[in-house]
Amino acid sequence: xxxxxxxxxxFYDFLGGIVFQGALMRSQRSLVSxxxxxxxxxxxxxxxxxxxxxxxxxxASGLTIIYIEISEKMLEKxxxxxxxxxxxxxxxxxxxxxxxxxxxxxxLTPFLFDNFSQERAENIFRIxxxxxxxxxxxxxxxxxxxxxxxxxxxxxxxKAMYAFxxxxxxIEAKNLPNTASLFKNAGYRKIFQEFHFNRxxxxxxxxxx
Numbered sequence: 001x002x003x004x005x006x007x008x009x010x011f012y013d014f015l016g017g018i019v020f021q022g023a024l025m026r027s028q029r030s031l032v033s034x035x036x037x038x039x040x041x042x043x044x045x046x047x048x049x050x051x052x053x054x055x056x057x058x059x060a061s062g063l064t065i066i067y068i069e070i071s072e073k074m075l076e077k078x079x080x081x082x083x084x085x086x087x088x089x090x091x092x093x094x095x096x097x098x099x100x101x102x103x104x105x106x107x108l109t110p111f112l113f114d115n116f117s118q119e120r121a122e123n124i125f126r127i128x129x130x131x132x133x134x135x136x137x138x139x140x141x142x143x144x145x146x147x148x149x150x151x152x153x154x155x156x157x158x159k160a161m162y163a164f165x166x167x168x169x170x171i172e173a174k175n176l177p178n179t180a181s182l183f184k185n186a187g188y189r190k191i192f193q194e195f196h197f198n199r200x201x202x203x204x205x206x207x208x209x
Contacts, residue, residue, distance in 0.1 A: 023197035037062030045112035049078025060084035121177035
């Protein structure tokens, strides 16, 4: 199955820590303060679940969390995390298969969209947008590229990342999808932005209209 990280689950956190010097986790940690308990939270693509422990440091209870992950081995690691007295339901599935009548106060998508083609990213955005309440918060962390020669190293690093993971996985994407246009066209308002790893990674908070 494409975009399944089972084969790299055992060293993913270590690799991210070495290559990005902890920036992957810092970018997610900077978003956690925007979650206000009590709340229903949807986390998609949370990987090994380290974000659950960061959330628990602030909210040891009061949250109902749905945690969606496509990788079984990643999900197993996430289930072993400390999430306090929060109610967490773990779902093993591609996000495309997630359909519910429930609504969420907060959606968190850490390094999710960089896996997808533009077409599929648009479809996934629609699925998630549908379940976020009006004035809900979308917490977003991912890679970014700037179009100038001084930052060409980011493009080369991104290409190297895709090439590396395609050795182990079948990553659908070849380039980052244009997620900025998805939020803009849907009327979301950006209320927070922070950069990491020399601006190669950004943390964003969007508020739904």
